Amino acid sequence: MTGTLALLRLALRRDRLLLPVWVIGLVGITLSTASAMSELYGTQALRQQIGVTAGSNPAFLAMLGPIYDYTTIGGILAWRWGVFGALLIALMAMFLVTRHTRAEEETGRLELIGSTVTGRHAPLAAAVLLSALASLLIGVLVALGLIGLGEGAAGSFALGLGFTGAGWVFTGVGAVAAQLTESARTGNAIAGGVLGVAYLLRAVGDAAGDSGPQWLTWLSPLGWVELVKAFAGDRWWVLGLSVLLAVVLVGAAAVLVARRDLTAGLLPTRLGPARAPASLSSAFGLAWRLQRGMLLGWTLSLFVLGGVYGAVARAVEDMLKANPALEKVMSQLGGTGGIVDVYLASILGIIGLFSAIYVVQAVLRLRAEEADFRAEPVLATSVRRVSWVAGHVVFATLGVAVVLAAAGLGAGLVHGARVGDVGGQVARLVGSALAHVPAVWVVAGIALVLFGLFPKLTSMSWAFLVVFLVLGQLGPLLELDQWALDLSPFTHVPKVPGADLTATPLVWLTVVALAFVAVGIGGFRRRDIG
Structure with missing residues (x-):
């Protein structure tokens, strides 16, 4: 000792x-x-x-x-x-x-x-x-x-x-x-x-x-x-x-x-095969090998979570009708539609924040590969920096769409079975879940900016996510000013299925996310490895 x-x-x-x-x-x-x-x-x-x-x-x-x-x-x-x-x-x-x-x-x-x-x-x-x-x-x-x-x-x-x-x-x-x-x-x-x-x-x-x-x-x-x-x-x-x-x-x-x-x-550590498969011959194949387990785990987890929340949807209606104050807060979180749709919108907002955890983990894998000196041997070959980063960014962007779609699918299947409309509810809730993708892309962009410009501060991506979580879930309860709520990208996501879907905020979120990604990749191209 x-x-x-x-x-x-x-x-x-x-x-x-x-x-x-x-x-x-x-x-x-x-x-x-x-x-x-x-x-x-x-x-x-x-x-x-x-x-x-x-x-x-x-x-x-x-x-x-x-x-x-x-x-x-x-x-x-x-x-x-x-x-x-x-x-x-x-x-x-x-x-x-x-x-x-x-x-x-x-x-x-x-x-x-x-x-x-x-x-x-x-x-x-x-x-x-x-x-x-x-x-x-x-x-x-x-x-x-x-x-x-x-x-x-x-x-x-x-x-x-x-x-x-x-x-x-x-x-x-x-x-x-x-x-x-x-x-x-x-x-x-x-x-x-x-x-x-x-x-x-x-x-x-x-x-x-x-x-x-x-x-x-x-x-x-x-x-x-x-x-x-x-x-x-x-x-x-x-x-x-x-x-x-x-x-x-x-x-x-x-x-x-x-x-x-x-x-x-x-x-004991299991030895790998003597010869690498052909899928590892590209930067994307390497990223797939490193990210696939996490993607599968998050997909299955949010599918189950969506199903659990979907099972509560019908029961929450009676509770909200009996509590006007709670109904008001849920409306702030989830829009202004029917009570069940308001509940589903607020739950999908929470799941959207959960999916941002996956995105941060996917981007942080870049920093882990670099800090553990595994990136340098790869980049010493013909693999370009942009290709290496892009392989992981694909899983941080398209992967989150898979994760959110799985959550919407789970909620739609369970809630649809309870109301007798599986096909209709699956389509509605999968689409509503995917509406949060641009906001999650902004989180990915922030993490990539930190990785590209300030690599030692990459883990501070979690701090941004915590701030967004507090603003999104406690902001309406604490009656924060609108400018404070607007700091979170999730505030700008239409509260579907409890409200009408408008494309304008989603387009702007996507533009902001693309700008962050470009800055992050540009910074990584110009800095030293390590």
């Missing part, structure tokens, strides 16, 4: 910009959501209506879980944001641990650090401490913020520490995943797969009903955040499950790190 504190200080210095974004963002979104809930459900009648609606619809239960207390704003917040808050803090924990363990080994920096007076377990211990302290800070700040908004202290700390528990568990998951593979990307994929299984177990258990396998929720660390029952009894002992599992996982990671060689993973 020698050198743990020094490595922790180093990690804090490296993450002096990234970590505050996570902490402030998660705490800020939670408290802003609480403020918005107090406006949407200001009366006891409205709270009772949402309690009845949420407790009887399996789709709502699958997405958000059961609502244990609808008489208080804190209870509604725990239902509305508990699962998603835990999901986000789990992602933060996984990424932090992988960044300061496996990624450091992959780049060779950990070997250099290890040649000094540093213990074998120090890098892992420093990464775990960083993630655990960040999770604890978020939980405490959430609790204090909710108390400041007038919520009960016990329920506030139960919810905040529930978030902390989820972060601690997936700190352990990330630590174990980092020992299994030689690649940070694969380690994140393994940890992300565990997170997906946890979400699925919780969703199936929550939606099962009294006669179904509700015990599945108890198998999910995300389900434990619900089962704490913040503001509805505050079962503190459930938090002990998170602590116990986190200790077991971190202990397992500590054992595994001593049983493998530095830079090696416990899972």
